[in-house]
Amino acid sequence: MEVALMQRRLEDYTKSLFMEGLLDAQFLQLQQLQDDSNPEFVREVVSLFFEDSQKLLNDLTSALDQQIVDFRKVDSYVHQLKGSSSSIGAQRVKNTCIVFRTFCEEQNAEGCVRCLQQVKQEYYLVKTRLETLYRLEQQVVAAGGSIPAVEFNSF
């Protein structure tokens, strides 16, 4: 495939992530912070997000599996997940966490379990899409092209 075509495909794919609300402007900030002194910055932060989220989702699953749910503990995990998702701009994960926390506050176990399912779905979705995004970027770079910059207000 031609480089220009790959670049176009990458650009469209990136835009779709924002248009579907999977990512927000914070992700662009990460991209803008990446420079020659730290060319893998976004990749590193996103990998940390994956590790962190996976651990928190496991912790949440076992915390909500108890006979007597410790809602403060659940809330603290959700708080951390909300923090890391907002730091990388995983908007839909973050928004689900906000709803999740209201159920923690109400000590609503059923609501919490539903939210956990939802947050898992959102997380796996954004993870898959980010991995695809990275693959497309790698293809462009391998073909000798540069990664097109995306402006948040351009779509």
Place this chain on the structure above:
Amino acid sequence: MGMAAAESQFHVLAVDDSLIDRKLIEKLLKTSSYQVTTVDSGSKALEFLGFREEEEQSSSSDSPSVSSNNHQICPSGVLNFPWNHQEVEVNLIITDYCMPGMTGYDLLKKIKESSSLRNIPVVIMSSENVPSRISRCLEEGAEEFFLKPVQLSDLHRLRHHMMRTKKQEKQENQEEEGESENKAEVQPQSSHQAQQQSNNSSSSSSSSNKRKAMDEGLSPDRTRPRYSNGVTTAV
């Protein structure tokens, strides 16, 4: 204005228990050309700053005058200058609010209660926009309250606090030669900031007018605290 040389020496200590957020704030600060040290807890921050519990006890009373040899000796026992409190100079501390164990608020209090550390400007970051939390931090002497995720544009405001503290410390140093009485006068900017804050919400006291006038002389372009702008981005 010839600030470039001084700016490149500014050293920021960033405190956050989240690895992702440490990476992020480190990158933001480096991009803004600051020297950065990151630690994952308030107690490690205090350790880095050479904070000692016995010093806290001797200065925890309301009397701000502390015997001079107390803060002139840094942890290694080497004689230090009063304006260079620790072995590695830290010009500003930026800390997360919500951390297990010592919170950012606890850290702020410890710093502001310490005779040797209280002049270091402290900025608090939090992902939650809780007005009571914000005003509590500002009243305790925090310079700013940033809503997370912190933006590059937020960090432009840090330079301001560091420049002002440098000036203030020079001044303090001159005043300190000979007498220690002035120490009560040379408080960090807390009273001013808190007052500015209370002006926004409710009534104001006029206790720190002198300080206020002086601050405004040093920083004429000071604007509202950042948190009020950040509300929109937090949604």
